[in-house]
Amino acid sequence: MEQPLPPKDLGGMGFKELQKFNDAMLAKQGNILEAKEGNGSFTWKSILKGREIIKKGANWKVGCGENIRIYHDRWLPDPNCANVQSPPIFYGSDAQVSVLIDKDRSCWIEDVVDNNFHPLEAKMIKSIPLCFTVGKDKLYWPGKVDGVYSVKAGYRFFIEDELSSIAASDALPSRVNLMKRKVLSDATCQVCGSEPESSLHALWMCSKLDMVWDAHFGPLRNDAKDCSNFLEVIQVCMEKGHPTDLVAMTTSLIWTRRNKLRLGESVPDLRLLHSMARDALQEFHHAHTPAPSPTHTRSLTEWEPPPMDWVKINFDGAIFKAKGEAGLGAIIRNDHGLVMAALAQVIPLPTSVEMVEVLEARRALSFAQELGFDHII
Structure with a gap:
């Protein structure tokens, strides 16, 4: 059995294994996920081979959940294992993620999630944000900021996957x-x-x-x-x-x-x-700890009221890594500075600081809408 040539950061010398690199390049050729094999040319069949890299390495971003299989597809926000490891208990092995979502409230059905998955996986699932409106399930490439597949990322995945297979076998x-x-x-x-x-x-x-x-x-x-x-x-x-x-x-x-x-x-x-x-x-x-950014003296910002008959929302969040939780807070004030409502909520820790910030803003807006405020800043 030929051993793969790992990248430099995986202990190799940086030489590319041409077959793996070629397959990674073929996976870049257009939208091939829906293409049928048929009796096409050798070139077409070679391009379709690249589809297997995308299917094996890409993760699903949960929208409506109707296109994602709970126990077969990669959809958990875990860089080490995006597949569900919990065995099927109540739902069949081909069940879709949509059965775990309350479509009316656009949230996870927490008791269903808790009763069907190991605690760590349940917590991870409940930390996945869902769209307020019916969203589409989308594939993205993990490890890329923009989520877009590239030849370099595909080649790296191919090599890492083969190295893992060698260890497992x-x-x-x-x-x-x-x-x-x-x-x-x-x-x-x-x-x-x-x-x-x-x-x-x-x-x-x-x-x-x-x-x-x-x-x-x-x-x-x-x-x-x-x-x-x-x-x-x-x-x-x-x-x-x-x-x-x-x-x-x-x-x-x-x-x-x-x-x-x-x-x-x-x-x-x-x-x-x-x-x-x-x-x-x-x-x-x-060696991998980023250098501390220079400290800046923050100037005090005076709160400014919104226009007449409008309300203003201020929100913030906090991360509690030891507990695996994040806190969201929001306060709504009118044009006289009077507090109209306030919110404090604890949620499962999202996958990134950026996601916490997004959830802060989203929860603040939904909180205002729930209370019937229309003119919001």
């Missing part, structure tokens, strides 16, 4: 796999010297790694004791709220150490790996 070059390919004649782990080195053994089960995993990740070790491959370990890590970034960094150092040992190079003591992982993670976070 246990295709890492462990000694067990190299022996299956007749590259090696002995599958014994070079670290412990007693058991065959599968991917799970090399990264997780080797007795020599106890001083790494047991000493610093005891709860994860207990939660993942029944896992049959390393992908399951990572899934348990994410589901149970363990420090995934530190686990990933530790895993990377374990694999790097294993490769150096194989080449006869000097390697660090296993007891130092945890502190090395923490230092590397701290350095990574420091």
Whole structure:
């Protein structure tokens, strides 16, 4: 099996794998989602192949929900897993997202969502804003600010998806796999010297790694004791709220150490790996922390009344990351400055600060309309 060539930021040298890049370019050719295969030319069939990239990598933006299948399509605002993982309970496997929406009130039916999805997914679903009017379900490309597919984004997705498939299928070059390919004649782990080195053994089960995993990740070790491959370990890590970034960094150092040992190079003591992982993670976070923007002294703004017989709405929001919530607030005053109404509301934390700001404005306007105010500033 040929191994994909990862981009530079995924550890590669930056060379493009031409077949993957070609497929990503073909996916750019017009609106091909509704096209039928038929008996077209080789060129047409090649273009249609690019459709699979879009179908596999694009996410749905929920409008009316009638074109989105709950359990098959990518529609959750989660960059790591946009597909629903909760099993079908009440609705069939082909149910549409529209059954979860109260069309009269343009909101999620919260008790239905809570009763059919795992708590984290339910919270995520309820944080998705819905249109006041009947909107259309739209596909967008995640990770792009404008949501528009590009060849570069498609190529990156293609490579990342294939790398994930390799990990899931246990295709890492462990000694067990190299022996299956007749590259090696002995599958014994070079670290412990007693058991065959599968991917799970090399990264997780080797007795020599106890001083790494047991000493610093005891709860994860207990939660993942029944896992049959390393992908399951990572899934348990994410589901149970363990420090995934530190686990990933530790895993990377374990694999790097294993490769150096194989080449006869000097390697660090296993007891130092945890502190090395923490230092590397701290350095990574420091390198990716944006520089603080210069502080500006905010001048005091005096509230100005609206014209006669109009009302003015002031609104704001706050984010509570620890609780996974956001707060919305609004106050309505007349042309004399008298408070006509006020609102405070807690909602599930949206996916971005920009989304919080949009929801602030929308809730403030709907609040004024609910109270019958027509002339609003």
